Amino acid sequence: MDKTVELKTERLLLRPFRKSDADDVLAYNQDPEMGRYAVGIQPLPYSRETVERLVAMFADPPEGQGILQMFAIELEGQVIGEIVLNQWEEYKRNQRADLSYTLARPHWNKGLTTEAARTVMDWAFNTQDIYRLCAWCDPRNTSSWRVMEKLGMKREGLLRSHLFWNGEYRDQLWYGILRPEWEKLE
Numbered sequence: 001m002d003k004t005v006e007l008k009t010e011r012l013l014l015r016p017f018r019k020s021d022a023d024d025v026l027a028y029n030q031d032p033e034m035g036r037y038a039v040g041i042q043p044l045p046y047s048r049e050t051v052e053r054l055v056a057m058f059a060d061p062p063e064g065q066g067i068l069q070m071f072a073i074e075l076e077g078q079v080i081g082e083i084v085l086n087q088w089e090e091y092k093r094n095q096r097a098d099l100s101y102t103l104a105r106p107h108w109n110k111g112l113t114t115e116a117a118r119t120v121m122d123w124a125f126n127t128q129d130i131y132r133l134c135a136w137c138d139p140r141n142t143s144s145w146r147v148m149e150k151l152g153m154k155r156e157g158l159l160r161s162h163l164f165w166n167g168e169y170r171d172q173l174w175y176g177i178l179r180p181e182w183e184k185l186e
């Protein structure tokens with residue numbers, strides 16, 4: 001991960017995490033609704049100890065864990081979410097990266113995740129050796145797949161009961177965009 005990368009969007013600053021972001025991250029990880037369809041390290045709410053460990057890892061991702069770039073989503077001085085580009089070894093070999101995101105509930109449905117994710121997608125195709133950017137979500141997570149569609153990703157398939165998380169089998173809905181498709185976007 002390049003710890004010097006900062007991206008500005010119309011309303012947001014996308015920047016590396018700092019350990020001092022723990023209070024903000026703790027606040028949005030108290031709401032169990034945030035985790036209804038998302039898969040995390042454990043079910044919400046997170047304890048302060050968990051968040052401090054998580055934010056320390058976000059701020060300085062260990063090599064070999066597959067984090068290509070990790071952005072804190074900052075609005076008016078407050079961290080309200082995360083965007084991650086993952087590239088595990090197999091993804092790297094295939095010039096592929098995976099995009100995922102989380103935004104604090106009070107800010108939902110204002111187009112903020114789409115705005116942030118579009119900027120990260122453009123950064124990824126402009127600066128990284130990737131041919132395919134993909135993302136997945138639980139098919140019940142309408143907001144999440146809407147973001148993927150607004151980014152210009154195509155719906156590619158549904159993997160049935162592909163995950164077992166928090167006591168239930170979950171389907172995965174996959175989306176992706178290829179470099180030539182991204183080049184043709186307005």
Ligand SMILES: CC(C)(COP(=O)(O)OP(=O)(O)OC[C@H]1O[C@@H](n2cnc3c(N)ncnc32)[C@H](O)[C@@H]1OP(=O)(O)O)[C@@H](O)C(=O)NCCC(=O)NCCS
Pocket residue numbers: 033034035037038039100101102103104107108109110111112113114115136137138141142143144146147
């Ligand atoms: C998924 C998430 C990041 C979306 O963030 P967001 O900032 O609200 O997304 P945006 O506002 O950019 O786009 C959401 C879109 O979904 C639409 N939407 C939301 N709920 C909907 C519903 N029930 N039916 C139809 N459309 C819906 C919104 O109208 C919007 O589309 P539009 O701009 O065409 O109107 C946010 O809901 C979140 O953090 N959820 C919890 C964590 C999570 O699930 N992360 C994703 C894991 S895969």
